[in-house]
Amino acid sequence: MAQEYKLKGVTSLGLQPGEKHEVEVEGLDAKVLLVNVGGTVQAVGPRCTHYGAPLVKGVLGTNGKLTCPWHGACFNAKTGDVEDAPALDPLPVFKTIERDGAVYITGDADSIKRGHRAPKFKCAAAGGDKVLVVGGGSGALGLVEGLRGGGYMGPITVITNEGYLPIDRPKLSKALLTDLAKLQWRDEAWYKSGSVEFVHDEVTGIDFSTKTVTTKTGGKFAYNKIILATGGTPRTLPLPGFRELGNIFTLRNVHDAKKINEAIGDKGKRIVVIGSSFIGLEVAVATSNGNDVTVVGMEKAPLERVLGAKVGNIVRKTIEGKGVKFFLSAGVEKAEPSPSNPGTVGSVHLKDGTKLEADLVILGVGVTPATQYLRDNRAIQLEQDGSLKVDEAFSVSGLEGVYAIGDIATHPYRGPGGNGKLVRIEHWNVAQNSGRAVAAHILNPSRVPEFYTPVFWSALGAQLRYCGNTMASGWDDVVLQGDPDQGKWVAYYAKGETVVAMASMGMDPAMAQCAQLMSLNKMPSKSQLQAGLDVLSLGRPQ
CATH class of the missing domain: 3.50.50.60 (FAD/NAD(P)-binding domain)
Known part of the structure; x- marks a missing residue:
């Protein structure tokens, strides 16, 4: 049942347009996020409904989009509805009122505590297009x-x-x-x-x-x-041994993950991961605890094709901190069977003569x-x-x-x-x-599709955030801000003066800000970023 609840420590609805503030709800073990959207102040759920990121650290644009700082989910801050993936559940919205030097919200206790609401989904299909x-x-x-x-x-x-x-x-x-x-x-x-x-x-x-x-x-x-x-x-390798031997895996579905877990068993295994892009590196990090993990890649640096050698080597250092070893600029020649179990892999041989002992091999060489x-x-x-x-x-x-x-x-x-x-x-x-x-x-077939900024994230010993895209234009320069040694940095990828993508670690709000700026075609130039401009200093995207 809806009723009024007082907000702790809030005496007025003095938020400026675009401002947001997370506050506690008195009498409930819960918080809400106060937002001013277009001059109207209201309260919404305080956390992203995807993985629970604090939306107070996200970005609220003049377009009313509230972007999650972790994975780029967007909500309509006025209605609470989901606008961009990966969130599925919308945010609850609560009316606010200022009275006698205090601020109250109206809502039912369960909804305030949950911080999300069920989307409109129930339907009894009754004819129409299939x-x-x-x-x-x-x-x-x-x-x-x-x-x-x-x-x-x-x-x-x-x-x-x-x-x-x-x-x-x-x-x-x-x-x-x-x-x-x-x-x-x-x-x-x-x-x-x-x-x-x-x-x-x-x-x-x-x-x-x-x-x-x-x-x-x-x-x-x-x-x-x-x-x-x-x-x-998932791609496989058309090389001797890779199609005949057991304990060589790709990873795309739950069945694949179960097979890999079964092969690892009680840990202590020698694992060779072939491929130094995102899937390969994520699997290497995920299996590194208690196992001897080696990554083999053709690139000079991990993720070189996407992030470039400079940033790829920053990521490499982070992953090596998890005990993962690398063989890069390497070509694979063949897989050979285990002497004790000829039906399964025992080693991977590189073209330079290196022999890597392996109890299992995981391929992360892309998909078709x-x-x-x-x-x-x-x-x-x-x-x-x-x-x-x-x-x-x-x-x-x-x-x-x-x-x-x-x-x-x-x-x-x-x-x-x-x-x-x-x-x-x-x-x-x-x-x-x-x-x-x-x-x-x-x-609505007449509706013009709205551009959304591509976003992805990756667990590489620390959380990598990325938005934009370099495939359409390519990139010819990278501007690095922050301190890689402290695990806090942002890399901006530019084609000429146009910033086409960014990657970051330890500076999550920067990704949310850039995702909105890119969608509005308002990203600062390469020269501005080289001069030290902090994208967060620009305020809310407009």
Whole structure:
């Protein structure tokens, strides 16, 4: 039951537009976040509904967007609604009133304590267009939440071959977590409440003329609109031993993580990770406690392709602090069996003659678009890398009512330096936001898609934050601020004077600020940053 609660230590609603302040609620073990949005002061839940980041350390722009400082989730500070991934639940909103030298909020105690509210999702599907989703990852999750949250009443079917409901996939490489109760974002009852049917099967073909899908078990499904969201397939190494020997793993799903955990057992294992990009490095850190972990990479520095050698070596130092060893600028020649167990790997041999003893090997050498089921389909044309070309609304070129999202979508990039160049971005947030974009287009085809800044994060001994994109324009210089030795730094990637991306450790609000500035095309120039400009000194993005 709603009632008034006094805010501790607050005597007036004197916040200026754009200001925010976290305060305690008297009589409850709870806090709220006071925000002034467009001259109106109200209270919202104080923590991001994704992983619980304190939103007081986030960024509130003049556009009313409240951006999480950890992972880039955005909320409408006026309504509390989710605007950008990875948050799913909206924030509760509480009216405020100033009376007799004190400030009160109105709400029910449970809602104030929870700090989040259930999104609009319940639905009894009653006819209308049939929406079919192929794939059950982050993009599918964003799509179904966006459709039901926007009032879509038609039937929704999701076909996935993973064997479970949509999960928090980043936790696989960051923690090798396998407990579905902790991984699945929503349970089966949730999806049933919204008339979302999950079919655990594999799509083998699509007839775009008759709008039907066939599956491995012989199922047939009709659709009016279809969203292809099959993600990526991990690459393997076409080298001697890597396809024949056991205990050589890729990591994409819960089944993979379980196999790796079983192979590690009671720890004390010699683990060779091949690949010095994000998945490889996250797995190396996740397995480093109690094991002997070595990373083999072709680059001169970890993450060199994305972050450059200078910043990559800063990250390397952080990871080495976890006991991980590196062999870089290295080529792999073969894997050889264990003398005691010839069916499993015993060592990895590098091209320079180095022999690395291994009880197990984990491959982190990238993914390819999972579009095998489309390769013989004459109605659709795949790009050279196997992806699908789409427009800003993620509609597949030349096919009505067909969308592609996530890892399989090559789409125009409108961020700084992008100029609409086609890119394919393999980020969890991008997949989920593209699902939300498709939902918005289905609900209102005349709506112009809104650009959102790509954001990702990585657990590399410390939390790395990144926003923007360098694939569309490339970059020719990097501006480094902060103190890498203290684990607090920001790197800005520039093409000419245009800052196209940034990465940081230990300075989380900077990422949230840059994500908003990039979305507004208001990032400062390279020269300004070289002169020492702190992006947080600019105040709220406007």
